[in-house]
Amino acid sequence: MRTYKQINDRIASGKAVVLTAEEIIDYVERKGEEKALAEVDVVTTATFGPMCSSGCFLNFGQCVPKIRISECTIDGVEAYGGLAAVDVFLGATQLRVNAPANLTFPGEFSFGGAHVIEKLVAGEMVEVIATSYGTQDYPRRELRTEVCIHDLNQAIMVNPRNCYQNYNVAVNCSEKRLYTYLGQLEPNMQNASYSSAGQLSPLLNDPWYETIGIGTAVWLAGARGHVHAEGTQHFPTCQRNHNGVPMEGAGTLGLTADMKQMQRKYVRACSFRGYGVSLALGVGIPIPILNQRILRQVCVRDSEILAPITDYSLDYPMKTGRVLGYVNYEQLKSGQIELDGRKIATSSLSSYSLALEIAELLKAEISEGKFLLSEPLQLLPREQSSKPFPIREKTI
Amino acid sequence: MKSEKILLRFPKTETGKPIVYHLIKDYNLVVNIYVAKITQDKEGYLVVNLTGEEADLARGKAFLRSLQVQVESVENGILRDNSRCTHCGNCVSHCPTNALHIADRKTMRVELDQSLCIACSLCTTNCPFGACTSVF
Known part of the structure; x- marks a missing residue:
């Protein structure tokens, strides 16, 4: 048994024993659970993949005369200005004003909010155009300028939904190609697409949210950030495997961190043909080995994590709930799965390679005493289900 | 021959x-x-x-x-920008000749075997990060 304080004291003195969620599996196998429990303080988890529900608050500072921004575009992408004078919110999936989108199908979606965010993190200049209705205290009615992240007072990433606990494996049972946020799905189940770091993924290593909660310190794209809320669509009530690991999406996290501290390598805009723009993010979350139960949970392997194969031509859009079957991440990562005797090629949108890199980076930061853990201020709900969006006919 | x-x-x-x-x-x-x-x-x-x-x-x-x-x-025919590639592996199932492949399932890094590439450009339309571009 360990407390957060004991672990942080060991981290601060540079003595903490830290392993990645991949290394701990072999370690426990080699040394035995008892020895591992006595030795290991922290296990690092990580993921890197497209997380659409991401965005940032920006504060531009004031110009002379002052402006109270009512409409704003950054590199042609609309940023929401319904906040205080020079505060805006830029969403990752927002397209450029007048972007053709899917007018000619499938659209390319070559640029959007995510690309602006990546440029900002990279320190590149972006063009800001803002207008205002003008007031006596904020007389300026318009401006057009170029700024980079260093010019801004604040650039704070605030993501309502990151780090999906688990996710669908998408296939296409129809006769025509589908363009989805899980990439292109070829007809008649020619390929299957998944998106999870499996045994490295944060919430798959803490299936009941015992250490990851509101206030937990996270590594978000190189910056020290925090879990600020349960993620949107956090639905822990779901079908779970014997080890407690969800067999579908389940939990999610709301994350925030200072964008000025981030690295471009882990903040990457992506364009999905026929679908839209998204932002791929790297996240690392340390798990303190407080007790035997937590140690057992971080030893979860790809072969013990199941994901539902879902038809994106019908069952996903029509929300039928039908699952074609379950496969584990060891099978998915092998490049081929079998469904009803048919072999289907698999590929991922989540980068296991970058997730490994991030787990190692976070491990190094903790080992060197640079990253202390924080105890959750509040735990995430363990029971909660999805509500449907009611489509009500207007009666009057 | x-x-x-x-x-x-x-x-x-x-x-x-x-x-x-x-x-x-x-x-x-x-x-x-x-x-x-x-x-x-x-x-x-x-x-x-x-x-x-x-x-x-x-x-x-x-x-x-x-x-x-x-x-x-x-x-x-195909240019791969390694700084844009995140090694997600999405291209792999779309590449008809296995020129883009994962050699080591432990690291899951995507490798390109140029000798197998036929410059079909399927990787360029499938890569969300724009890592592969075609000269055509």
Whole structure:
């Protein structure tokens, strides 16, 4: 048994024993659970993949005369200005004003909010155009300028939904190609697409949210950030495997961190043909080995994590709930799965390679005493289900 | 017999000519066309595999060059920007020749075997990060 304080004291003195969620599996196998429990303080988890529900608050500072921004575009992408004078919110999936989108199908979606965010993190200049209705205290009615992240007072990433606990494996049972946020799905189940770091993924290593909660310190794209809320669509009530690991999406996290501290390598805009723009993010979350139960949970392997194969031509859009079957991440990562005797090629949108890199980076930061853990201020709900969006006919 | 995979760039003036016919008929070459494309500027691209006697191959390529057709290595057809690649692996199931592949399932890094690439461009339309681009 360990407390957060004991672990942080060991981290601060540079003595903490830290392993990645991949290394701990072999370690426990080699040394035995008892020895591992006595030795290991922290296990690092990580993921890197497209997380659409991401965005940032920006504060531009004031110009002379002052402006109270009512409409704003950054590199042609609309940023929401319904906040205080020079505060805006830029969403990752927002397209450029007048972007053709899917007018000619499938659209390319070559640029959007995510690309602006990546440029900002990279320190590149972006063009800001803002207008205002003008007031006596904020007389300026318009401006057009170029700024980079260093010019801004604040650039704070605030993501309502990151780090999906688990996710669908998408296939296409129809006769025509589908363009989805899980990439292109070829007809008649020619390929299957998944998106999870499996045994490295944060919430798959803490299936009941015992250490990851509101206030937990996270590594978000190189910056020290925090879990600020349960993620949107956090639905822990779901079908779970014997080890407690969800067999579908389940939990999610709301994350925030200072964008000025981030690295471009882990903040990457992506364009999905026929679908839209998204932002791929790297996240690392340390798990303190407080007790035997937590140690057992971080030893979860790809072969013990199941994901539902879902038809994106019908069952996903029509929300039928039908699952074609379950496969584990060891099978998915092998490049081929079998469904009803048919072999289907698999590929991922989540980068296991970058997730490994991030787990190692976070491990190094903790080992060197640079990253202390924080105890959750509040735990995430363990029971909660999805509500449907009611489509009500207007009666009057 | 020798086999060679090449990328041909046709200038605007040559795109209307039955060049492949001559390669087969006059130079005894077996032609396997992987990609054929005419751009908006009316320039042509052809990725082909030519098989034949060594001397015929050399004469065939000399014939192509005499028409101002540039004979290039297929590797020039697809450009992979390693700084844009996140090694997610999405391209792998779309690549018809396994040129893009995961060699080590432990690290899951995506490798490109240039010798297998036929410059079909499926990776360019499938890569969300824009890591692969086509010259066509």
